[in-house]
Amino acid sequence: MPPSVAKRRTIIEPFKIKVVEPIRMTTREERIGYLERCGYNVFSLPADEVLIDFLTDSGTSAMSAEQWAAVMRGDESYAGSRSYYRFRDTVKSIFGLRHIIPTHQGRAAERILFSTVCRTGDVVPNNTHFDTTRANIEATGARAVDLPIPEGLVPSHRHPFKGNMDVERLGALIEEEGADRIPLVMLTVTNNTGGGQPVSMENIRAVAEVCRAHEIPLYIDACRFAENAYFIKLREDGYDDVPVREIVREMFSHADGCTMSAKKDGLSNIGGFLATNDEALAERERDLLILTEGFPTYGGLAGRDLEATAVGLEEVLEEDYLEYRLASVRYLGEHISSYGVPIMQPPGGHAIYIDAQAFLPHLTPLDLPGQALVAELFVEGGVRSVEIGTVMFGHRDPDSGEEIAASMELVRLAIPRRVYTQSHVDYVVEVIRAVWERRASIGGFRFTFQAPALRHFTARFEPLYPFSQEGGE
């Protein structure tokens, strides 16, 4: 190979920057003040007080010049907008599904799907339900059941497709409940748990076979379909020469429908869709769409949003982009774990999860180690992350008032698409390392306020010990 085309060690961002958004620099003292003011809950921080925002990868993508150009082409006609046809044809050509229903985001697609197909007492299996998916299933009186493979539940276990569904347990569940109680089976790609762990083509195929045998439709929660397809290309036998677009077509050839949040792999700031091959079902879903979202050719979105998503869905399949995307997440994970920071292995497609309980072993789960780590990362370097542990998934027993811990204490660093450069990630590595080096001095937190449901969004806390004493600028 001539040197000019030899593989370089450094994977660069496959874009240059046309529009910039300033980051306001802050001092450690300022950040301590910001945290105190909002009861140490980073959800309450104005985003202007954050230096690097790793709260979520949802709706936070940077749009491309082509997407902004498409925004200007948006046709805002109420019915039959040109932008709708462009959106519909793009989705059809990528996913190969027949009926495409635009929605304002993923959960709207979920609500329309599940309220159309689920009855009280039904069961919906998934590798792991995303929280809005579970909530929309449960709102219909049905039960959401998670069937991850056992390896998926062990943070340190390196399995190439940790997002897979346990096919044997799926078979057993169908036997137990009866196929007529299961309106559909769902596979979430990538599986959000563990930072976006992929599902293999082999697993999609095996799950689809079980579904076919019992005449149960298979749906894919497609939010990170492109990241999943690139993991298949990198890790699954027989796919290294297959273009990602073909891998996506094969993945969805096994499905009868999908739900999608364009705020993830749509590279958009808003939008989503529901797709199905079932014409009669699509008609009922459109009736509900009109009732709550809008006319079927815009589904609660502006024409310009449909345009931006149509372009984003094409751009997300570019392999230079996907190589950079997965490499940048892996870069963060591998660097911090090389210093000893315990993370969920291997790094996923959109986020790194730090095991806060292993990071702060001197704290008990009820000392809220994830919350303590989130607060320290913010004070140390203005990095906003999110606790996924007892604050989010624990609860207070309504009878005894006793606090019940979650099963794991994690902190998620979710990486927005095309937003931060390698030097931003290097900075975050440095911040995490500084907190890691003074971990023995980090104390816990307790609640001073919590709402009865979804408490993590509005809770307030206080430190159990004088907060963040060591370190410095």
Ligand SMILES: *Cc1c(COP(=O)(O)O)cnc(C)c1O
């Ligand atoms: C974000 C997400 C959803 C919900 O989409 P919204 O656009 O936030 O409503 C559903 N499933 C998964 C896996 C997601 O990541």
